[in-house]
Amino acid sequence: MSSKTRGRDMSRLLADFGHDLPAVPAPPEAVKEGRLFRHAPRRGARTRGRGWAPASAPVSTWRMTSDQAPVYWPFISSPGLPPTGAQMGIDVLSGGSFFADPLGWVLNDEISVTNPNIFSFGKPGRGKSATTKAFCLRMMDFGYRVLVIGDPKDEYEALCRFFGVEPFAIGQGLSTRINPLSFGPLLSDWESLPADQAQARAAIVFARWLTLVRGLVGSQRIGDRHVPFGPTEETVVQAALGYLTGYSKGSSRLRETTIPELWAALNDPTEELIRDCRYSGERQFLDDTRLLRDALAQLVKGALAGLFDDHTTIDVDWSAPIQSLSLSRLEPLGDEAVGVALTCLNSWGRGMREMSAPGDVRIVVRDESWKQLRLGPEAVKSFDADLRLSRSSGDIQFAVAHKPSDMLSAGDTGSQAVAIAKDLLHLADIKILHGQDLGVAEELEKMLGLGPLSRDVVTRWAMQGKGRALWCVGDQNYKVQTVLHPVEQDLTYTNEAIKGAA
Template sequence: MAATKTRSRGGAKNARPASRTIDDLLADFGTTMPRKEAPAPTPPAEKLFPHTVKSSGVRRMGHGWSPTMPPLAGYQMTSEETPVLWPLISGDGLPPWGAEMGYDVLSGGKFYCDPMGWVLDDSIPVTNPNIFIFGKPGRGKSATVKAFMIRMIKFGYRSLVLGDVKDEYEDLANFLGVTPFRIGPGLPGRINPLDLGPLGADWEKQTAEEQEKRATVIFNRWLMLIRGLVASQGVVFSPTEERVINKVLRHLTGWSAGASRLKPVTIPLVWAALDSPTKDLVTDCRYESEQAFFNGTRPLRDALGALCEGSLQGMFDTESTFEPDWRKPIQTLSLRSLHETGNKVAVGIALMCLNSWGQGMREAASAGDRRIVLRDEAWLQTRLSLEAVEALDANLRLSRTEGDIQLVTYHKPSDPLSAGDQGSQAAQIAKDLLNLSDVRILMGQDESVADELGRLMGLSEMQQGVITNWAMQEKGRALWMVGDQRYKVQTLLTPLEKRLTYTNEAIDPGV
């Protein structure tokens, strides 16, 4: 009988032995496989809105259910009409080039400032690069100016401060490695407002046509300054005085005699020429005699004499001792010692002299020499006379052709109107100065000037509220007017800029 295979209950008789794991194999050699712990299970995230509600609401008492949606109101208008109903609405903003000043509060984007670039961009309503900045003291006006100067350095701009009345830009100049040039009673610094400037260089090498062109520019600049200086003393500068000064300047420089090189001229030399006139000068001025010349020019001589012997003696009456290094990032001329005398008229006259000197220094600037010209406390100059206002007006009008950014600071919009009596020609020209700047920075102001802001700047009630409410809550806030566009801007400063722009040392006991 054939044998039969039997199976045990536990399995087949010839069953394959159980397989060994990697752990078993490694255990034979006395080692183990490292294991990675399994991560703990993450609980499901809580939903912010666990339930959704249909647009028509929940059909239950008090749950806002509506069987139909209300129709939307529709309006059709142009982009020029939209800002009338929705002022300060966030638009596309300005191009991202120039100094990064802070951020646009309405759009949340960065805000850049480049006045010269704006002039070159036809899509931006800016035709001149001048900047007027208004702000109540303590609202961050000077900090905004300094931040703009610092951040424009990398774009090739250098700064010229024509009269730092309170030495607010001294720390900035020292940080940039420049020592401020100081002018004041008893100080050795001198500035000759009748400097020939770069136009007097290489005079003998120029053609007769070029010499005539340069002489016209130089004499016109000098004439404008002397007109303003004489008028600041309350003397009327009529066409007769203008003819006399023109003849004196041409006699002193040697231009009338055909000299190959113009001689230097100072205000005391002009005064001396009037006090001791030559026969040729008397004849050229069409006076019958020397005595007639004396009688006709007495007010003019007295006005110039007061400048040479008065509070400005020793500051603007000799050759300049300041030779600016235009390669430096900043040049600043300090008037603090004169300001501390309390003579605001003298400070205004000094600012006018510095402005004339600065204009002469920039008359032959190269195409790549970009400059920010700061005219701080300009109201001290414009309140002197009509001629002083006209001098500033001329400087602002030349900014586009000279390639400079003229930056003028005021406390409030009515400051320019302090020139002359209300309704006078001086007041009207000073008011028109605002039209020579398409970029205006309006920082925090008291509500008492709200109506004044609206009248002079053409601001709406909402825009006035931005200046008198929002901008007063924190330093550096301002309403920027770029052409017909409006921006709510918060200026941001780095820690270094905060230190360089701090102007409360005199009243802060912790400094």
């Protein structure tokens, strides 16, 4: 049908009467949005200035658990310790500085540290000595003083002379004498003390002496067994010391005694001593104390004769920033002689610190401590007592050894000495673990409770550079790279002998 026969449509009809329908709006033109992400080749865009590389970048693979990676970016841990104390180096995980403040950590309830003692383990050449000396040197700026109780390799002599302090050398033919039975500061003003205070001081002194004699006697051997030191021997020694010092007679002024005088008193006992020790006669006394007297005789006449058998001949300046007792002259006598010397020095040093003034904080360095532990259970108990007293004295006991299993060399497997030595690790809430061989990985996990990641830090990362260590502060671990100043590098260098022979 044509348009003429169809007629007009609605829009034409309305237009004839002056009404126009609104036009249909045209659809809007589609606008293409910009792309947020553009594909780029793995090696970059091959255009000038676009960073194209001929080889693709390596991909790092990280293995961790959900508690170790709560977020995926930026993989940076915040410093978990306050910036107080000695600035030791770089906290690798956070990129910030790492500060060590053992006493401050004890006082901070937010840090799980209950004692300031430190154990430092590491393979020789991994930076143990340098880290120890750097810690001591930097803590001096905060009022700490350093006491090196026995320096078997004379590693601290340069540090002493840097501060104008001449270290004391102990050895055969030298004039230095140390009396481990010294009263120390507790003897001062004894005459004016009330009876109860005098008794309290006497209890401290005699307990220290008994611990020493027990350790010295127990270091002697009968075949593969240590000389026993039981309640009978303790009663005899305490009674003899009471007579030699005048305490048993109620003297207002006590007299200092020595190990040779103790041995002589037991070798030629008085009737009063025999009666007080509840023996029927001199013959029974001498028979029952033969092992005790022979063990003391070895200390008086043996390899260490002339070292710890007389009154102290040195006057220690306790206000100096550092004091050290060098023992390298005893190395030819063997590890056992060095261990006995360390036991004597520990007792003497403990006595010197029994009345330290408030605020007189000191870092007590115990290098090659494993040599003392090998003397037997009594020597281990003496070392144990020193660690337990650190909280009351305010001292930081800093023990250095090669590896945790050195503690197990205190005796046979399952023995009392080994059990006590294992517990020593729990008396130090701070452990510095330098690089170790893979063979030590198992004992790191069993003895220290390290997980696989922390164990790999010690056996892998820490072995790739000197001064790297895993700092275990309570239940938190930190990867730390110790950074030394050029002056400190000279003071902490310990390879002079190797360098001279090369």
